[in-house]
Amino acid sequence: MDVVHTQVTATGAVHNGGILLRFPRRLLMATAAAGAVAVLASTVPAGAVTIPAGDPKVLMAGGSDTTTFVVQALGEAYQASSLNTNKDRIVNVPPLHNIAKLSNAAAAAIPANLWLANARQAWPSGAVVPGDADCLTTRVYGGEGSYDANGNNSYSDSGDRRFTTVEVDADNNGTAGEAAVPGERVQLGAVAPNGSGSGRSFSQDFTNNPVGCVDMVRSSSAPGSGDRPAYDSWGFALDAIGWVYFPGNTHGVTALTQAQLNQMYTCSATDGSKPQISTWGQLSGNLADVTPIKAYRVQLGSGTGDDVARSLMGLTGNSQVGLNCTNPTALFPTVQEHDCLAVSEVDKPDAVCFYGYGRYRIQSRALEPDKRNGARFGAFAVGANTPLRPSGSTIKEGTGRYAGTRIVYTLIPKGPGNGVTTPMPSYANSLAFTGVIPANGVDINGDSDKTDPGEVTGTGSAQPGFACDGGLSKKIIRTFGLVPFGLGSTDPTNADYGQSYCRRNVYSLGS
Numbered sequence: 115m116d117v118v119h120t121q122v123t124a125t126g127a128v129h130n131g132g133i134l135l136r137f138p139r140r141l142l143m144a145t146a147a148a149g150a151v152a153v154l155a156s157t158v159p160a161g162a163v164t165i166p167a168g169d170p171k172v173l174m175a176g177g178s179d180t181t182t183f184v185v186q187a188l189g190e191a192y193q194a195s196s197l198n199t200n201k202d203r204i205v206n207v208p209p210l211h212n213i214a215k216l217s218n219a220a221a222a223a224i225p226a227n228l229w230l231a232n233a234r235q236a237w238p239s240g241a242v243v244p245g246d247a248d249c250l251t252t253r254v255y256g257g258e259g260s261y262d263a264n265g266n267n268s269y270s271d272s273g274d275r276r277f278t279t280v281e282v283d284a285d286n287n288g289t290a291g292e293a294a295v296p297g298e299r300v301q302l303g304a305v306a307p308n309g310s311g312s313g314r315s316f317s318q319d320f321t322n323n324p325v326g327c328v329d330m331v332r333s334s335s336a337p338g339s340g341d342r343p344a345y346d347s348w349g350f351a352l353d354a355i356g357w358v359y360f361p362g363n364t365h366g367v368t369a370l371t372q373a374q375l376n377q378m379y380t381c382s383a384t385d386g387s388k389p390q391i392s393t394w395g396q397l398s399g400n401l402a403d404v405t406p407i408k409a410y411r412v413q414l415g416s417g418t419g420d421d422v423a424r425s426l427m428g429l430t431g432n433s434q435v436g437l438n439c440t441n442p443t444a445l446f447p448t449v450q451e452h453d454c455l456a457v458s459e460v461d462k463p464d465a466v467c468f469y470g471y472g473r474y475r476i477q478s479r480a481l482e483p484d485k486r487n488g489a490r491f492g493a494f495a496v497g498a499n500t501p502l503r504p505s506g507s508t509i510k511e512g513t514g515r516y517a518g519t520r521i522v523y524t525l526i527p528k529g530p531g532n533g534v535t536t537p538m539p540s541y542a543n544s545l546a547f548t549g550v551i552p553a554n555g556v557d558i559n560g561d562s563d564k565t566d567p568g569e570v571t572g573t574g575s576a577q578p579g580f581a582c583d584g585g586l587s588k589k590i591i592r593t594f595g596l597v598p599f600g601l602g603s604t605d606p607t608n609a610d611y612g613q614s615y616c617r618r619n620v621y622s623l624g625s
């Protein structure tokens with residue numbers, strides 16, 4: 115087998131005797147489109163949805179840390195389900211994975227990045243996303259192949275390498291690296307997005323991630339208004355975020371308000387040296403207790419971090435943590451979301467960290483490594499409301515709910531130009547897994563037909579996909595510590611989506 119090594123630098127230049135790594139996608143998509151429009155409604159078992167026929171698709175999902183495990187379980191169950199009539203494969207890429215050894219060593223050598231080098235340890239070695247007719251290049255996320263020369267966790271600096279491409283003869287015809295043959299080009303060491311925001315940016319970077327290479331984005335936070343037109347946003351469950359404290363805490367504070375958390379993570383305009391609330395005595399009222407609060411924060415790019423900032427602190431987003439502070443990095447050490455192992459033993463009695471309810475639950479059941487470090491949830495309220503702790507009964511859609519309740523989403527990108535320039539060829543396949551195929555079908559690019567790649571003509575009624583039909587998916591969602599939606603209107607603004615256990619383009623729970 116011929117194996118030809120090429121390397122792609124941060125600038126995208128290809129080093130391999132001039133072998134061209136890019137090839138005309140439109141040609142391939144046109145070929146795929148010809149087979150993509152047949153509708154299987156009359157032949158599928160009762161309950162199955164109208165997945166476009168054709169070659170099985172590889173549906174890559176990346177992004178949020180929060181929903182990694184539940185989407186993994188949903189994906190595997192879907193693959194084995196009779197509902198998956200096209201035998202599509204869900205490849206759920208973890209947010210963190212084993213990074214090239216030298217790159218990780220470089221990160222670990224930087225004190226501000228040590229948390230990330232350590233956090234990677236609890237995650238898989240990587241994930242393989244096989245090439246398919248939409249995304250011809252196989253991607254091996256994790257391991258050797260990328261290089262982060264300066265250890266800053268960005269792979270776009272001078273001297274960095276985003277991945278290494280090798281060419282193989284996948285179809286065994288004697289020629290390696292054929293542009294039109296899926297899997298003949300293999301990217302080694304690709305680096306996954308870490309977090310919801312990171313996943314959204316990744317999915318919209320059509321230069322580095324061509325159409326069809328990123329089919330779904332795990333997102334624990336609602337996309338911002340600027341991002342919304344680029345996706346169908348499928349809320350599939352409820353979760354909650356909360357603040358946590360640790361064993362040995364003797365400060366007598368077990369409930370916090372949004373106003374208090376805001377002041378614990380922002381400095382005043384006139385004093386950037388410390389946050390407005392910096393001691394436990396300021397929270398308890400016992401002014402003799404001048405012990406500093408060890409206030410940890412969640413990594414940038416994290417949807418959970420955005421929700422912590424918005425819901426718990428009343429800020430506009432995670433990047434506002436440390437507002438007005440001269441040196442926020444020193445004041446607020448970073449942790450990976452749902453991982454408070456980086457809270458040091460010496461800090462624990464005085465520390466505040468953050469957790470999502472679902473991940474707290476699955477770690478308590480040993481379904482994932484326990485990263486809680488002894489953390490327990492405190493109660494939380496906005497304003498003068500009664501502080502509540504997150505629980506299976508306080509996390510709900512209706513009134514009287516825990517104030518940190520949130521929707522968790524899987525986003526389906528529409529494609530470049532919000533689907534108008536190029537519709538996402540896997541769109542309806544993704545709907546069949548984690549959305550609802552609406553009555554009267556889907557016209558992604560708004561050109562008044564339903565025959566473009568990724569589109570379906572549909573049937574006379576809404577067809578909930580696997581994660582939205584209230585069957586096995588509901589059990590999986592509960593097992594993974596999340597709270598399923600009740601049967602309700604899928605999209606309050608569009609009756610074609612009917613009733614299901616998911617919510618489409620609903621960005622908040624209202625009051």
Ligand SMILES: [Ca+2]
Nearest residue numbers: 264266268271
């Ligand atoms: Ca770098």
Ligand SMILES: [Ca+2]
Nearest residue numbers: 283285287289
């Ligand atoms: Ca070949």
Ligand SMILES: [Ca+2]
Nearest residue numbers: 172173326329
């Ligand atoms: Ca794909």
Ligand SMILES: [Ca+2]
Nearest residue numbers: 557561563566
């Ligand atoms: Ca169309």
